[in-house]
Amino acid sequence: MLLTTKNKTAGGAHPPAPRLLKYTAGAAALWVALAALGRIPLTRFQDSLGAQALLVLVVAVAGTWLWGARKELAGWLVSPPLANLFLITLLLATVAGTVVVQGAPAEEFDARYGAGAWFLRLIGAENVFQSLAFRGFLAMLSVSLVAVVVRRKAWRTSEWGFLLSHGGVVTILFGGLLSSVYGMKGFIDLHEGKSANVMIPKDEKGNFLPGQVPLGFALRLDKFEIERYPLDYRFYVHEAEEEDYKLASSTPVNEAGRWTPIGKTGSSFRAISIYPDYQVRSEVRETAGPGGSPALQLRIQGAGQSQTVNLLAGVSGRDLLDLRAAKSLVRFVWELDEKNPPVTTATVPERHQIEFRSYPGAPPEEILVKPGDSLRLADGTYVLDVVAYLPDFVYDGKTKQAATRSTMPNNPALKVSLKTPVPGDAREMWLFGLRPDFSKDHNKYPNGPEIAYHYTPAREPAEREILVVGSTMEVLDYRRGVLSGRGPLRTSGTSVAGLPDIFCEQVLARAQEIHTPLTKTKEWRNPAAEIEIRTGDQVRRETLLAGGRQALRIGTGDTLLVLEKKPDDVKSFRSRVSVLDGANKVREAVISVNNPLSYGGFRFYQSNFRKEDPTYSGILVVKDPGLSVVYTGFVMISLGIIWIFYVRPRILHARSAARRVAS
Amino acid sequence: MIVEHTVREQTLLISLLAAHSAAILLWVAGTASRRKALVTASVWTFAAAFALNGVLIVDRWLEAGRAPFKTLYETLLFYPWCVGVATLILLALHRLRVLIPFSSAACIAGLAYAMAKPDVEIVNLPPALQSAWFVPHVVTYFIAYGALFLSFVLAVLAIARPAWRSEETGKGFEEHAHGAVMFGFTALTLGVVMGAVWGKEAWGDYWTWDPKENWALVSWLAYLVYLHVRMVRGWTGRRAMAVCASSFAAVVFTYLGMSLLPTASESLHVYQQP
Numbered sequence: 001m002l003l004t005t006k007n008k009t010a011g012g013a014h015p016p017a018p019r020l021l022k023y024t025a026g027a028a029a030l031w032v033a034l035a036a037l038g039r040i041p042l043t044r045f046q047d048s049l050g051a052q053a054l055l056v057l058v059v060a061v062a063g064t065w066l067w068g069a070r071k072e073l074a075g076w077l078v079s080p081p082l083a084n085l086f087l088i089t090l091l092l093a094t095v096a097g098t099v100v101v102q103g104a105p106a107e108e109f110d111a112r113y114g115a116g117a118w119f120l121r122l123i124g125a126e127n128v129f130q131s132l133a134f135r136g137f138l139a140m141l142s143v144s145l146v147a148v149v150v151r152r153k154a155w156r157t158s159e160w161g162f163l164l165s166h167g168g169v170v171t172i173l174f175g176g177l178l179s180s181v182y183g184m185k186g187f188i189d190l191h192e193g194k195s196a197n198v199m200i201p202k203d204e205k206g207n208f209l210p211g212q213v214p215l216g217f218a219l220r221l222d223k224f225e226i227e228r229y230p231l232d233y234r235f236y237v238h239e240a241e242e243e244d245y246k247l248a249s250s251t252p253v254n255e256a257g258r259w260t261p262i263g264k265t266g267s268s269f270r271a272i273s274i275y276p277d278y279q280v281r282s283e284v285r286e287t288a289g290p291g292g293s294p295a296l297q298l299r300i301q302g303a304g305q306s307q308t309v310n311l312l313a314g315v316s317g318r319d320l321l322d323l324r325a326a327k328s329l330v331r332f333v334w335e336l337d338e339k340n341p342p343v344t345t346a347t348v349p350e351r352h353q354i355e356f357r358s359y360p361g362a363p364p365e366e367i368l369v370k371p372g373d374s375l376r377l378a379d380g381t382y383v384l385d386v387v388a389y390l391p392d393f394v395y396d397g398k399t400k401q402a403a404t405r406s407t408m409p410n411n412p413a414l415k416v417s418l419k420t421p422v423p424g425d426a427r428e429m430w431l432f433g434l435r436p437d438f439s440k441d442h443n444k445y446p447n448g449p450e451i452a453y454h455y456t457p458a459r460e461p462a463e464r465e466i467l468v469v470g471s472t473m474e475v476l477d478y479r480r481g482v483l484s485g486r487g488p489l490r491t492s493g494t495s496v497a498g499l500p501d502i503f504c505e506q507v508l509a510r511a512q513e514i515h516t517p518l519t520k521t522k523e524w525r526n527p528a529a530e531i532e533i534r535t536g537d538q539v540r541r542e543t544l545l546a547g548g549r550q551a552l553r554i555g556t557g558d559t560l561l562v563l564e565k566k567p568d569d570v571k572s573f574r575s576r577v578s579v580l581d582g583a584n585k586v587r588e589a590v591i592s593v594n595n596p597l598s599y600g601g602f603r604f605y606q607s608n609f610r611k612e613d614p615t616y617s618g619i620l621v622v623k624d625p626g627l628s629v630v631y632t633g634f635v636m637i638s639l640g641i642i643w644i645f646y647v648r649p650r651i652l653h654a655r656s657a658a659r660r661v662a663s
Numbered sequence: 664m665i666v667e668h669t670v671r672e673q674t675l676l677i678s679l680l681a682a683h684s685a686a687i688l689l690w691v692a693g694t695a696s697r698r699k700a701l702v703t704a705s706v707w708t709f710a711a712a713f714a715l716n717g718v719l720i721v722d723r724w725l726e727a728g729r730a731p732f733k734t735l736y737e738t739l740l741f742y743p744w745c746v747g748v749a750t751l752i753l754l755a756l757h758r759l760r761v762l763i764p765f766s767s768a769a770c771i772a773g774l775a776y777a778m779a780k781p782d783v784e785i786v787n788l789p790p791a792l793q794s795a796w797f798v799p800h801v802v803t804y805f806i807a808y809g810a811l812f813l814s815f816v817l818a819v820l821a822i823a824r825p826a827w828r829s830e831e832t833g834k835g836f837e838e839h840a841h842g843a844v845m846f847g848f849t850a851l852t853l854g855v856v857m858g859a860v861w862g863k864e865a866w867g868d869y870w871t872w873d874p875k876e877n878w879a880l881v882s883w884l885a886y887l888v889y890l891h892v893r894m895v896r897g898w899t900g901r902r903a904m905a906v907c908a909s910s911f912a913a914v915v916f917t918y919l920g921m922s923l924l925p926t927a928s929e930s931l932h933v934y935q936q937p
Contacts, residue, residue, distance in 0.1 A: 042739075080891070080895045080896050083891055083895065084888055084891050084892065085897070087887050087888045087891065088888060090884060091881055091884040091885060094877045094878075094880050094881050094884070095877075095881055097872065097926075098874045098877045098881075098924050100925075100927070101924075101925050101926060102872075102926055175761045176870075185867070187753075229787050234784070247783045248783065249783060250784035251665075251666070252665055255664060255665055255666050260666075302901070322776065372817065421841070452678040473871035564788070566784070567787075568786065568787045568789060569787065570789070570790065571787070571788075571793075572790045572793065573790065593793070593865060594790070594791065594793060594864050594865050594866070595864075596864065605865075605867045620866075620867050622867040624867075627869075627897070630859075630869060631860070634856040634859065637852060637856070638853055638856055640847065641849050642849060645846075645848075646845075646849075647850060
């Protein structure tokens with residue numbers, strides 16, 4: 001780092017190659033030695049007298065040798081090749097620290113690098129920046145920089161840049177040393193209204209350490225606020241790409257009124273109506289034309305409001321009203337076969353139904369299954385094994401295993417294994433009875449088979465089962481399967497079969513149900529959209545529900561259209577805190593990301609929040625006594641470089657001009 | 664309207680590609696036929712493309728309601744503009760018209776990459792990036808990248824044509840390459856320092872040995888090696904220029920190579936690729 005003009009050894013005086021080799025080999029040997037030394041646990045030296053004696057001996061021998069060679073050493077410390085050697089070593093070490101996985105557990109490291117792992121360990125590459133070798137080189141660099149500044153007498157004006165830049169690096173490293181020796185880090189979990197006067201310490205890598213560190217005062221969270229970007233629902237098109245989906249387009253709901261292409265499918269869509277708080281009102285209307293079914297319109301009178309329910313005779317699942325609270329069931333039939341009434345007399349077991357399509361849009365195969373079954377589907381092209389059934393599925397993050405919380409069918413899940421015609425290709429997957437669409441979307445092969453699982457819980461015979469017969473306008477009351485009373489159906493005033501709050505509005509011999517979508521409120525609680533999809537000349541209408549509940553498959557099935565909220569909607573989050581000294585409030589502050597609070601030698605940073613717990617705030621605490629030193633170094637280095645490049649040449653120029661004038 | 668903005672951005676991008684291509688063609692034609700007017704036209708075309716690039720950035724800035732430096736795509740729109748700044752400065756100071764085809768080619772590369780991988784939507788700015796440091800840090804860095812790109816071009820030219828001297832200034836490519844490094848390295852240093860101060864404000868650490876930070880350090884050290892071999896050991900000519908040109912590889916990797924690293928998944932800095 002001497003000026004070329006002053007340095008007689010630079011350039012061609014000595015053949016540079018052997019010296020370069022010597023220096024490189026020396027640096028490499030020193031690095032490996034330091035890396036090895038850093039691996040020795042220090043406790044061994046503290047415990048063993050022999051080891052301590054050995055260390056003292058090594059230090060004494062090395063010290064004596066260095067003292068004897070001090071002149072040579074001093075020259076070497078300031079020699080230009082050494083500067084480059086340091087720079088290149090640190091450069092290579094930094095590269096190694098990004099190319100090699102850092103701080104991984106031993107098994108993972110061995111598995112990743114196999115036979116090369118020992119070598120990487122030898123050079124300390126598994127944890128470069130914390131290694132003794134890296135820090136040792138930084139320390140040697142500092143010593144060399146100080147020596148060079150002194151040797152060059154860098155306090156003269158023209159050398160200020162040199163002094164500031166080289167001194168700046170030493171200052172930053174010194175500040176970093178102060179920070180790592182005297183600094184500390186910790187974490188506080190705060191809840192609104194609660195305070196903390198201790199922090200849980202963390203190590204350099206962010207792992208929690210045992211114990212607590214007192215702050216000397218208390219920090220109370222008065223209020224925690226999360227600010228979000230304006231709600232922004234969009235139509236997203238996802239395209240299947242190998243294993244994953246890629247986002248292909250995003251159309252805001254308020255701009256979806258015109259035809260918009262759907263990826264590369266050739267189809268396009270447009271929104272007809274957007275419902276921020278979607279609800280469907282169903283009405284029955286008498287019809288004269290073909291189709292339709294008999295309908296019974298019931299009114300359920302609740303506290304302050306009433307609700308209309310339509311039962312349709314002969315339509316599976318739509319002909320009954322389950323009144324769990326009253327342990328009763330109302331069923332609507334048009335005509336009654338009295339010898340064989342549609343009344344449950346025994347327990348109906350639960351049903352697992354698989355709906356299989358060998359490709360999107362194929363006619364479904366619907367099969368009732370039970371665990372242990374093996375099915376041949378699509379004429380034997382696919383084999384589906386029903387592996388297991390869990391009534392109340394839960395995924396245990398610790399054991400990484402699926403389990404059941406209870407025997408109640410709260411979240412029925414079926415584990416199946418699907419063998420495709422590709423030899424050796426079998427995929428195990430969980431299907432969820434509550435979310436048939438989820439199963440479809442998450443277990444899909446692009447263009448491949450789709451499986452949905454429908455679960456019907458076991459049904460006990462109801463205590464009361466009430467049959468409403470439309471053709472005769474009669475009500476039959478069965479108790480545990482036995483007819484216990486019958487009477488006429490009245491359409492006004494009196495309740496049906498004495499059930500409180502259930503009234504018959506009308507009976508229609510042939511009716512059609514008309515569904516009218518509407519928005520309950522203007523808030524985005526349950527968004528949905530009615531859209532048109534155009535393929536060629538054909539236009540079809542679909543309803544799309546937001547929130548991941550529904551995805552429309554377009555074209556061959558590997559393009560999905562969904563309605564979703566724009567992601568990453570948290571704009572900012574902040575903690576309103578008070579600093580308490582005993583019972584006294586000494587300071588109020590707002591801590592947010594990029595806006596920490598400094599108090600009592602600590603800095604408090606807004607770290608995280610919890611979606612599920614809006615009163616929680618995570619605060620990172622940092623004590624960093626080296627910070628002002630580091631910042632001084634930053635200023636020095638910045639000014640120094642500007643001085644060297646842009647001020648010094650002008651000073652030298654002015655001097656030589658002055659000299660020319662003088663001579 | 665978002666859809667209109669997307670269409671407008673596409674139109675601007677295509678116009679920019681056309682303008683830069685025209686600048687290259689004019690320069691080549693002017694140099695081959697020794698017609699100064701064509702070369703001058705090439706300079707003005709380049710300047711027009713630079714202005715258009717500015718319009719593109721301002722348009723996106725207004726549309727996003729924030730500085731458009733968040734995603735890889737957005738920086739790919741900004742990088743050509745910074746190459747433009749550095750090129751125009753060198754044109755004004757040293758009349759280095761030879762830079763036009765190289766700068767335009769770099770702009771075309773960046774803009775074409777941007778067109779191939781466009782952002783599907785304008786992403787929201789997360790809390791950590793909402794800082795007064797965001798714009799100065801990124802702008803300083805990209806100005807440094809722009810200047811260092813030119814230093815790379817000039818170093819390669821210096822290796823290819825060591826004897827060339829400018830008619831106006833009498834300086835060779837090597838001196839200009841060194842000048843570009845001085846400017847770029849100063850900006851690089853200021854960029855790192857600003858990043859460190861910002862990191863301290865946002866995360867409590869000025870340096871975390873994060874892969875992107877490490878590569879910023881590698882780029883800085885690479886140019887420091889060049890500066891030391893030149894200013895201390897007195898290397899000049901081809902070998903100094905070779906060190907200078909190869910240092911730029913570290914910059915390119917820092918900018919675009921992060922996703923290749925096994926350690927990148929832990930990084931807080933790696934550009935989002937939607």
